[in-house]
Amino acid sequence: MTVQDVLGQFNQIFIDVLDEEDIVLTLDSTADDVEDWDSLTHIQLVVAIEKHFKVTFTTAEIENYENVGQMCNGVLEKLTAQTA
Amino acid sequence: MLFNSLEFFLFLPIVFLLYWFIVNRNLKLQNTFVLAASYFFYGWWDWRFLSLIFLSTISDFILGILIGKTDDQKIQKRYLYLSFVVNLGILIFFKYFNFFIEEFSRLSEAIGLNANYSTLSIILPIGISFYTFQTLSYTIDVYKKQLAPTNDFISFAAFVSFFPQLVAGPVERASTLLPQFLKKRQFDYTKSVEGCQQILWGFFKKIVIADNCALFVNDIFGYYEYGEVSGLILLIGAVLFVIQIYADFSGYSDIAIGVAKLFGFQLMQNFNFPYHATSTTEIWRKWHISISSWFRDYLNKPLFFYFRHWGNYGLIIPLILTFTIIGFWHGANWTFIVYGLIHGIVMSIELFSKKTRKKIRKKIPKWLNSSMGWLITMFIWVFTCIIFRAENMTLAVNYIAAIFDNLFVLDMTQVTSRIIFQSLLITLTKGKVLFLLILFMFVIEWIYRKYTYGFKLNFKIPFLNWVFYYSILLLIILFGEFSQQEFIYFQF
Amino acid sequence: MKRFLVRISIFFTVGFFLLYGIGELFLRYPVFAEKIGYSESWFRVYKIASRSKEDINSEILYLGDSGAGQMFPYTEQKHYLPINGAILIPGQYILASNAIKSNPNLKSIVLIANPLSIAAKFEDSFTCNNFVKPFYTKENLPHFSDLLLKKVTIKPVTKFYKYGFVKLLPFSDIDYFNQQPELTILSDISLEYTRKLVALCKKNNINLTIHSGAVDIKYKEKTNDWTEMKAQIKKEGLTEVFRGFFENMKYYESNQFITGQHLRKEYLADFKAYILQNQKQLVPKN
Numbered sequence: 001m002t003v004q005d006v007l008g009q010f011n012q013i014f015i016d017v018l019d020e021e022d023i024v025l026t027l028d029s030t031a032d033d034v035e036d037w038d039s040l041t042h043i044q045l046v047v048a049i050e051k052h053f054k055v056t057f058t059t060a061e062i063e064n065y066e067n068v069g070q071m072c073n074g075v076l077e078k079l080t081a082q083t084a
Numbered sequence: 085m086l087f088n089s090l091e092f093f094l095f096l097p098i099v100f101l102l103y104w105f106i107v108n109r110n111l112k113l114q115n116t117f118v119l120a121a122s123y124f125f126y127g128w129w130d131w132r133f134l135s136l137i138f139l140s141t142i143s144d145f146i147l148g149i150l151i152g153k154t155d156d157q158k159i160q161k162r163y164l165y166l167s168f169v170v171n172l173g174i175l176i177f178f179k180y181f182n183f184f185i186e187e188f189s190r191l192s193e194a195i196g197l198n199a200n201y202s203t204l205s206i207i208l209p210i211g212i213s214f215y216t217f218q219t220l221s222y223t224i225d226v227y228k229k230q231l232a233p234t235n236d237f238i239s240f241a242a243f244v245s246f247f248p249q250l251v252a253g254p255v256e257r258a259s260t261l262l263p264q265f266l267k268k269r270q271f272d273y274t275k276s277v278e279g280c281q282q283i284l285w286g287f288f289k290k291i292v293i294a295d296n297c298a299l300f301v302n303d304i305f306g307y308y309e310y311g312e313v314s315g316l317i318l319l320i321g322a323v324l325f326v327i328q329i330y331a332d333f334s335g336y337s338d339i340a341i342g343v344a345k346l347f348g349f350q351l352m353q354n355f356n357f358p359y360h361a362t363s364t365t366e367i368w369r370k371w372h373i374s375i376s377s378w379f380r381d382y383l384n385k386p387l388f389f390y391f392r393h394w395g396n397y398g399l400i401i402p403l404i405l406t407f408t409i410i411g412f413w414h415g416a417n418w419t420f421i422v423y424g425l426i427h428g429i430v431m432s433i434e435l436f437s438k439k440t441r442k443k444i445r446k447k448i449p450k451w452l453n454s455s456m457g458w459l460i461t462m463f464i465w466v467f468t469c470i471i472f473r474a475e476n477m478t479l480a481v482n483y484i485a486a487i488f489d490n491l492f493v494l495d496m497t498q499v500t501s502r503i504i505f506q507s508l509l510i511t512l513t514k515g516k517v518l519f520l521l522i523l524f525m526f527v528i529e530w531i532y533r534k535y536t537y538g539f540k541l542n543f544k545i546p547f548l549n550w551v552f553y554y555s556i557l558l559l560i561i562l563f564g565e566f567s568q569q570e571f572i573y574f575q576f
Numbered sequence: 577m578k579r580f581l582v583r584i585s586i587f588f589t590v591g592f593f594l595l596y597g598i599g600e601l602f603l604r605y606p607v608f609a610e611k612i613g614y615s616e617s618w619f620r621v622y623k624i625a626s627r628s629k630e631d632i633n634s635e636i637l638y639l640g641d642s643g644a645g646q647m648f649p650y651t652e653q654k655h656y657l658p659i660n661g662a663i664l665i666p667g668q669y670i671l672a673s674n675a676i677k678s679n680p681n682l683k684s685i686v687l688i689a690n691p692l693s694i695a696a697k698f699e700d701s702f703t704c705n706n707f708v709k710p711f712y713t714k715e716n717l718p719h720f721s722d723l724l725l726k727k728v729t730i731k732p733v734t735k736f737y738k739y740g741f742v743k744l745l746p747f748s749d750i751d752y753f754n755q756q757p758e759l760t761i762l763s764d765i766s767l768e769y770t771r772k773l774v775a776l777c778k779k780n781n782i783n784l785t786i787h788s789g790a791v792d793i794k795y796k797e798k799t800n801d802w803t804e805m806k807a808q809i810k811k812e813g814l815t816e817v818f819r820g821f822f823e824n825m826k827y828y829e830s831n832q833f834i835t836g837q838h839l840r841k842e843y844l845a846d847f848k849a850y851i852l853q854n855q856k857q858l859v860p861k862n
Contacts, residue, residue, distance in 0.1 A: 019442060
């Protein structure tokens, strides 16, 4: 799986959670770029991502992600660690 | 020292001139001067309060260094908890001790125990809820590695006690304010002019709008206890209180931020035109931002994370818990708890009705949707503010009930027979003027809503700016209410 | 930095002159200030007082305290000028003096006031906004005796009260209050200005009557039926002007007042008729 694959799946999760069909995520997207992305939806997104990829984050990890790209990489690292 | 006092009017220019002309050669000296001026400013109320702020300062200074010295997460956490114990300990003892004692003895009596706990006569030091949270943010940020601990005690102490925002915020994060103390400030003409605009506007909101509203609000809320008043008047009283509390607190914040700008500091925006909001969730993103975001980052987020596998409850529980605590932060009274609780519940409802509301939004015109949202939001806000203002829950419930009981009964003879309302009748002219002034405030703030404060004049012709400055100055002098009312948020 | 300091200095200097101008404007044209909705308490008194300089078109003028104002409201008639008790006897004197000057036809002045208002001392929290700010003007200065002037200017800043803009300034309220209880005998300035009022009326051939306002019955006992005040009036040789004052004093129960010296509405008409009746007897027909 590549970062772009993860991003594609992220995009679908965002559309489902935020109920907004025209979201197009890039690796540089931040909370400011997405309407309705606040601390509440943030956690909903995290839960949905955890569920989808079957991974868990720590508080520190969540807080240190600055954009979508870093989060995708985080997921990717966790997945490779699991398979390894 | 109050911002709206003669003392401050003398204090500010003296400190300003000394700051830029005498102590500006050396950063250390300048920070020492800021610290001294801040302690003087705060000690003006009661010099004994200084010991508390000093205690809070020195403990977090040391704990910050200790956290930085070790890599052991467990030990770091222990220091963090110690900081919580010190700061919240001070806060709880001075603010909530008697409340807990009273409630505890009431509870013991209810279950049949003969309780006789005595309460202590504790004075509530001004601003305690503000600076303890600011100090805490330092230790938390250091713990979270978002900020390196500082070894410069003077700068740290100046950061904790910085006089513009010491007593009622904005509650700054250490990671944004402390670095500003560690590097040299440059005088910036544009920023200083902006600062002056903001100070002028803040005084207008505080002295003209808030304190004039207070005359009516105090009369109506105070009078209410004596007997029956027409529901319409009670409703007007509640609406005026909502305007008062906004003008008072956002006015204070404007002055604080403006004064800080004169000294080369940038503080965070504390109000983002909350009364333009079309949902309660949005209001809380725009109202008292420095404290609501503090609780969002340091309490709500961790709670969300902790409860994240609880499904819908994992969203509701943290929300309601956070807002109840925000309510309680305002003071040791059930009214504040209920105020916060209701907002937590409303926001949960808003969260789960998001999809339905979206469907409605697509079907009706945009203006209808936002005006409906605004009306509902303001309706909830006005009624929860009654609870916020009332001295206890019984009075709050009675007040709300009385509004609906006789909403359209306006018996003036009943009103005039009471002396308390005589002052109100005399000020009927004042009432008309006040109405126009309130309108003026909201129109100006609507025009400048895209900026960080509501009076960012930028006419091409400088003369027009000056016309506005003098108009505001004259409005303050001619229509201001100068009984030197304290700012509402000083008591929290 | 220099630019900033220069601008801020210009701002405050121009602001000062602007304020000075507005202060003078308000004093000279109170109607203008009223139009724009200015309604500070000192100015309300000033505005009513300035009507004493107008032609009242009457042979009789009513002055008094706020209790009198309930029956003779200044909003109703041009020759009704009761303001309140806190303008003190010096304030009443200035009103009378103005009215006499602008009304050659004036024959009588009736001062209706509660004995406590007549006794009122200068040292009170209401004095600044009700007497000093509205009455201490350059124009009224000749009416100020040495004693009164000394009291007014007791603090350095209060000397400047005669300028309009200082009256407007927000921080300019000075508390003349002292902790002593209300007087039940005439204060020093009451005494001095009652004398001046008597002399003024005599000189202009005007009948001066002082009628008591409604009095709470509790004061009858408290003052032992005003023994001290009666003795003082006799000693000071003011019996002539206070003729009928104590005899016509009408007492009411405490619950017949809204507060202090203000009668409940239902008793006002009767009391007004009573005053007019007494006053007719007191004023000799000529």
